Amino acid sequence: MQRPFDIELAKLKEKLLLMAGTAEASVQNAIRALIERDSVLAEKVKADDDLLDRFEMEVDEEAINLLAMAPLATDLRAVTVAMKISHDLERVGDEATAIAKRVLELNREPQLKEYVDIPKMGRLATSLLHSALDAFVHQRPDQARLIIPADNEVDQLHKQINRELTSLIEQDKANVRRCLNLIVIIKRLERVADHATNIAEDVVYLHEATDIRHADHAE
Amino acid sequence: MQRPFDIELAKLKEKLLLMAGTAEASVQNAIRALIERDSVLAEKVKADDDLLDRFEMEVDEEAINLLAMAPLATDLRAVTVAMKISHDLERVGDEATAIAKRVLELNREPQLKEYVDIPKMGRLATSLLHSALDAFVHQRPDQARLIIPADNEVDQLHKQINRELTSLIEQDKANVRRCLNLIVIIKRLERVADHATNIAEDVVYLHEATDIRHADHAE
Numbered sequence: 439m440q441r442p443f444d445i446e447l448a449k450l451k452e453k454l455l456l457m458a459g460t461a462e463a464s465v466q467n468a469i470r471a472l473i474e475r476d477s478v479l480a481e482k483v484k485a486d487d488d489l490l491d492r493f494e495m496e497v498d499e500e501a502i503n504l505l506a507m508a509p510l511a512t513d514l515r516a517v518t519v520a521m522k523i524s525h526d527l528e529r530v531g532d533e534a535t536a537i538a539k540r541v542l543e544l545n546r547e548p549q550l551k552e553y554v555d556i557p558k559m560g561r562l563a564t565s566l567l568h569s570a571l572d573a574f575v576h577q578r579p580d581q582a583r584l585i586i587p588a589d590n591e592v593d594q595l596h597k598q599i600n601r602e603l604t605s606l607i608e609q610d611k612a613n614v615r616r617c618l619n620l621i622v623i624i625k626r627l628e629r630v631a632d633h634a635t636n637i638a639e640d641v642v643y644l645h646e647a648t649d650i651r652h653a654d655h656a657e
Numbered sequence: 658m659q660r661p662f663d664i665e666l667a668k669l670k671e672k673l674l675l676m677a678g679t680a681e682a683s684v685q686n687a688i689r690a691l692i693e694r695d696s697v698l699a700e701k702v703k704a705d706d707d708l709l710d711r712f713e714m715e716v717d718e719e720a721i722n723l724l725a726m727a728p729l730a731t732d733l734r735a736v737t738v739a740m741k742i743s744h745d746l747e748r749v750g751d752e753a754t755a756i757a758k759r760v761l762e763l764n765r766e767p768q769l770k771e772y773v774d775i776p777k778m779g780r781l782a783t784s785l786l787h788s789a790l791d792a793f794v795h796q797r798p799d800q801a802r803l804i805i806p807a808d809n810e811v812d813q814l815h816k817q818i819n820r821e822l823t824s825l826i827e828q829d830k831a832n833v834r835r836c837l838n839l840i841v842i843i844k845r846l847e848r849v850a851d852h853a854t855n856i857a858e859d860v861v862y863l864h865e866a867t868d869i870r871h872a873d874h875a876e
Binding site for chain 1: 717720721724725727730733734737740741744823826827830833834837840
């Protein structure tokens, strides 16, 4: 027999899944706008950010109501984790918007180079986000734990692309503005993966009642 | 007569104030390490970040306990806001650490130029943070409301310094790495002010029960 609390919590999780889908699509669209030089799509990403902002406010309101009816300490924990996840997703929307703005600037000039590693980084970051939400909704702390080392891969890719862009700047000052825009874009992608890691850490914390945030994840 | 809940909430606020003092000092030390080219101080900022991480975990634990004993919906709101503030303060520590790392890199080369606007930006960002915490602890939503337009000033300063650094890169490729480090530093300072704005918005929300996050703050 489900408690009323469980039914409401399930609804909140549904909303978070919808929110995560929106956030993921925004990042994917922002990267697609970069690769296909599609300024209309970049504008759409900027406009869609309002959606995620509204989602976050709704989740907060519903979470406060849920807290008032939460019977157990573990229930309180589940609700506070849902609020944190919603905050991370809202910030993923901010990262996508920041990428979209830089794409609009880049589209005013000829393309600097063919992009290979940036789309790869984008796919990796959004797949981590997807996997983290899935681990939350299906209560899979084991799956969440796998996300944390995978974030290092994104960091490595970020460092490598960053080095390449920095040397392109040194080669020719005509590259400066375009490279700076790309440097911002990859930094934002790296932050998308960080949000996925935050979510994964919260899922582990929720289920195993150990706080693995701020533990040293390096080998 | 104070309720047990109020006594515990007051303790949590004390902890947040202590945490805010640590976060503020970290940003100030990171900027001082830049100006005085003090690598020892920059290393200290990196080491101090553990403190803020621990603070955040303690606040979360105490908040969960407080939620379990919160009598009213407004009490729930106060506790969830405290959790959000602690998260923002922990992230201020991350910004300070990121600045410190760039300072260590900058200190390996001769100084690019005298810094005038970066220290100014640092003072402004930390004063906003201080003011936001003060508004939370002393329950002053009117004071919190003033922080939101002040954040625009930081954004303007950020844009101006960013333009100057970009043109320095174009002037001479020998400047590239130092300018990129400085660009990261000012971006991180801008984010410190964003955290102050987040906190201010939460304080207004707490007291006026209206959600002003994601409202358009532009004139």
